[in-house]
Amino acid sequence: MITVRLAQGVTSHFPMRALEWIMLWPAFFMGVVLLLQTDMFALSPSFTQLGRWAGESLWAVVVLSVCMIRLFALFINGTFDAFKFSPHLRMFASVVALFFWAQFCLGFLIAAIYWGGAWSAVPAYSGLAVCELLNIYRAGNDVGRTTKR
């Protein structure tokens, strides 16, 4: 019975939250490859800046945690009215995800500008960051709607 309720909740809100569902994929995939390829940052000068901030495993833990929080929030938001903080969780996950993709983008940008790294990742990562910015705005809308007037 609860499965049916979850499925109905997810499908009814899917059109407005499609981008959040889609953004689970690159985050999850990146978390997995960061866990599996523990020497990723040593392979290219483009990872120099990222490697200075944190190692592969820490980045992986951050991004996979964001995935789990977002998945949990997306399942319960709008399905169980008793829990009022699911839009807040979605917003939190979007903010952390934005910082994650923005740090990747910035790392590649700095490497490209100052150390001769490749530019190709900058457009892709900045696109993901902009998507997360939109997710923050939409989750903010839901936070505003649920906040007491």
Add this chain to the structure above:
Amino acid sequence: MDYLMGIDAASFETFAQGLLLLATALATVVGIIIGKRKSNGKTPDSLEVAGALVSDKQGKDIVAALDNNTAAVTRQTDVITQSAEKVHDTIIDLRMDIARLGRG
């Protein structure tokens, strides 16, 4: 990338992180405010309609029509006042005629 060589990587990073913080704060605040407005019902819509009336050409037409109406009412008041004065004068004349008849 010679045009960025004047700025070192650390300064560039600080600037970019600041920009990121600003964009995040803006998206958060604007999102929450618009969400609250949407949930607050009709009040903002009414205000928008009132604002549109004032600034719109139709709004100016309405103001002009009201001004014309006010002028017409003023003219009508003047005519009524003049008529009342005439009636007043006529009554005084009539009183004097009656008094004269009584003496005669």
